[in-house]
Amino acid sequence: MSAATVNAGVAPLKDARRIVVKVGSSLVTNEGRGVDAEAIANWCRQLAALMGEGRELVMVSSGAIAEGMKRLGWATRPKEVHELQAAAAVGQMGLAQMYESKLREQGMGSAQVLLTHADLADRERYLNARSTLLTLLQHRVLPVINENDTVVNDEIKFGDNDTLGALVANLVEADALVILTDQKGLYSADPRKDPNARFIDQAVAGTPELEQMAGGAGSSIGRGGMITKILAAKRAAGSGASTVIAWGREPDVLLRLGAGEAIGTALLASTPKLAARKLWMVDHLQLRGAVGVDAGAAAKLQGEGKSLLPIGVVEVQGDFQRGDVIAVRDPQGRELARGLSNYSSAEARLIARKPSHQIERMLGYAAEPELIHRDNLVLA
């Protein structure tokens, strides 16, 4: 039994409440023939049914460049970045229009969100994107995300939406990531090249052997191939989400996965959700400042798992921006937590010791009632 093998019968989507679904260019555009209305209608019907069960869904859809090329009458993929960007801008109109109309037919609202990798690397933009997506989910609106191809350069050449799907799964703390593609899942080798390739039904995400099995894109339409899907699963597992890679044309694939059926390749996260997020906060970000809190706030953070409100803050140290990681110190000066600040140090100085309903009057706007939301807070 290989190190990548896990127990049979694991169904990552059965109890998943928040799910990110990524679909690749070849599926969305029917191998470059043009936006596939039937396929999109099919996924939208399933997404609506899953949302009807009380689940939250986020779609990451590729296909803008392929659709743009078709609309512009280009038979071969251009080499020039500005031409790819132009094609993406043209094609994105078709994608958005199709998702909007097919989701509306299901009685569902939709929203277009275009992100770059840089947006998610910047803490303030990260928090803004997160707040927007969570607000859309609260309103039962399905976000349809793609990379903002017009403003990126290298990313268009090397960028892939498998990675974006994993970053989005991390951003919204999804329970599961589903990558729909033109193969049934991961094989021991590219099945387009090796007819004896063996199907892998389950493995632990991040197992090094998987990366040796996966190759690049098998068609001229897709970008990343299987290797970016394997790496996306590893990245998603880092924040506690398991991944399923499955064939997008499998009948009722999303509904059946949701019901617990084993379809495609399941790549399981071995890190619990919360622990992974805490590790990420502690390991990867630098401290930019600190706030001192009173004994009441310290007790609420430690004992009750509450958010940090400005009213409990007695001192602000350092120079930080919204989205920076800061330390939270108790009245004895001991670090009791770290977290992402919703306000800059200048703003925090103004709203310290004030009740949250006064934030808007003090600053002229109110982002959030908490200085640090408990989801973005790690106790020491």
Ligand SMILES: Nc1ncnc2c1ncn2[C@@H]1O[C@H](COP(=O)(O)OP(=O)(O)O)[C@@H](O)[C@H]1O
């Ligand atoms: N080990 C593997 N198992 C399955 N597919 C693989 C493997 N290695 C490479 N591939 C290729 O990856 C392709 C899927 O990636 P890609 O073309 O980027 O699709 P998408 O547009 O869905 O992202 C498959 O069609 C297949 O040819």
Ligand SMILES: N[C@@H](CCC(=O)OP(=O)(O)O)C(=O)O
């Ligand atoms: N943003 C690009 C995505 C390119 C991409 O990653 O494609 P794929 O490998 O098919 O998911 C587009 O919409 O064309």
